[in-house]
Amino acid sequence: MYLTEAARSLYATKQRTILALVGIVIGIGSVIALVSIGNIVSEEAAKEFRALGTDVITIAMRSPDKEDMRKPRLYRQIAKVLSCVDSIAPHSKIYLDIDNENEDELVLIGSDQGFYDFARFQLSAGRFVNSLDAERPYAVLGAEVAQVLNLSGTPDQLIGQEIEIKGQMVTIIGVLKPFMPLTAVDIEPDISLFMPLKWLLALDSSRQISSSVARTQAQTDTAVCAEKVEQYFKRRIPGVQTEVTTAKELIANMRKQADMLSVLLTAIGSISLVVGGVGIMNIMLVSVSERKQEIGIRRALGAKRKDIRYQFLTESLLLSLLGGFLGVALSVITTYYVAQYNAWEFFVSWQAVFFGAGISAGIGVFFGFIPAHQAAKLDPIQALRGE
C-alpha cells in the first residue's frame, strides 16, 4: 500500500526523480564497477599463475660490471649448481616498431631452450631457439607475428622464409601456438619473436641480461630456493644488485595493490554516495514542503504520525533502491565492456551487487529519515493550510 503510493508520487515527478537519482546511480555504479573489475583482474592474475605454476621465481639484476651480465652460461649453470632450481630462462628484450597502418609493436626476445621449458610453449611448426644457435640470425614467431608482418602461408610454409630485422636478414625456424600473456615477466608470447640470446647481445655491447625467470624443483620450498639463487648471483657477480621475487610474493603484491586500489576507490565511491544521499534528502525535503496540504488532508482523515513517516520513508527507500538498481545495471555494463576491451573473462561479483543493493537501501533510510520525520511532526492544521 505504502509502496504503490510511493511509486505513484515518484512517477508524478519523473523529471525530478531522475535528477535526484544521478548522484546515487553514479556512486553505486562506480563502486560496484570498480570492485567487479578488481575482482576480475585478480582472477586473471590468479589464472595465469595457476597455468604457469606457483613454483616460479623472477630475478632482476643490475651490475656496474657489464661483462658478467652478458654471459648466458653463468645463468645456465645455476640449474646444475643449485639442486632446487629446475630450469632457468635468462632473457633480454627489445621493442620493434612495425611500419604498418596499425603501428603495431612487436617484441624481440633473446632467449634459449630454458625459456621454452619454463613457459611450456607448444610449437605449430619448426623448433625453438637454443644455446647452440649462438649468434645465428634465427627467429621463432609468436602466433600473431606472421600476420603483423604481413607474411602469408601456413606455419610449415613460413619455416625457412627470411625477414629483415634491425637491418639483418633473419631466418624463421619455428612458429609458436597461441599462448597466454606472461605478466610476471611482462611478455606477450603471441606478439613476440624469440631469437638466440647471443644474437641479441651482439647487437649492442652495452646490453645486459637484466631479467630471468626460473622454476624450482617439485618438493622444494620456493622461498628458500629464491634465497639461494640470490646468494649464488651475489657470489658470482661482485657488486650486483638483485631482486628475487617468488610467484607467491608477486601474487601477494598484486593483491595488496588491488586492495589498496579498492580501498581508495571505495572511498571515492562513498563520497559520491554521500552526495547522492544528500541529493535524495534534498528532493524529499522539497517534496515534503510541497505536499504539506496532502499531509494535512491525510492527518485529518486519520493518518497517524507514523503513517506519514512510513509514507515518506518508503518513498525515499524506493527512490534510492531504484538508484541502486540503475547503478548496478550501469556497473555491470561498464564492467562487461572493460573486460571485453582487455580480453578478460567477464563475471558478475554477486557480493558487490548485494553490497550495492544494501548500501542504497541504507542511504534511502538514512537520508530519508529527516524529511520523513519533518513530515510526520507537522501540525495537522498548519499542514492543511499549507504553512
Next chain:
Amino acid sequence: MLELSNISKSYQVGPTRLDILKGAHLSVAKGDLLAIMGKSGSGKSTIMNIIGLLDRPDSGSYHLNQRAIEQYQDDELSAARNELIGFVFQSFYLLPRQSALENVMLPLRYRDSPPAESKERAMMMLEKVGMASRAHHRPNELSGGQRQRVAIARALVGNPSLILADEPTGALDPRVGKDIMNLFIDLNEREGMTIVIITHDPSIAERCQRTVIMADGYLEEA
C-alpha cells in the same frame, strides 16, 4: 454527543494577542443538524477544528461521546478523527493524483481494512452521492459540485458519528450549493446523521434545525 464548555483559544501574531474564542459553549445532540454562522474571521473555523480534533483549545473542556478529549495522545486523536468524524471542506481537499474512488477509500486505509472490502464500501458511498459513474476520474476531471460530492462520500465512508462541514457550498454556484445542501439534509433526515455546517448563507442556515452565531468569541443560539 458532543459538549464544549468554556472553550478559549488565542493566537499570538507578532506582539499582539488575538483572543478568538473567549469561553464558548456548545452542545450538539445525536441527530442534530446544526448551522454555525458568523462574520468572516469570527472564529468559526477555529472552533470547528477544535470539534474535529485537529486543534486543541487553550482552556475549557470538550467531551465527545462522553469521553474527555483533553488527555488524548496524538495517535488517539488520529484514531478518533478516523473513526468518529467526517470532514467536508470549502475547497474539497481531495488528493489530486488519486481517483475519486481512491480518495474515498483513504480513511479506510488508515484503519487497515482489507482493500477489497474498502473498495466495495467506497463504491457504495460514491453511489450514495451519485458519483459512481465517475469513480475512476481524477479530481481535475470533475466539476466543483462533483468534487464536493466525492468529498462527502469520503467523509461518510468510515461510518462516522459526526460530519463537520466548513463552508461546504462556499466555492460552488448557488444552484449546485443547493444540491449539496439537499444531500446533507437527506443524510440527516433519513439516516439520522449528526451534522455541523458552517455557512455564510442565511438560506442554508434556514434549512437547519438549529443555528448558532459566533460573535465576539462566544457562541449564541440564534
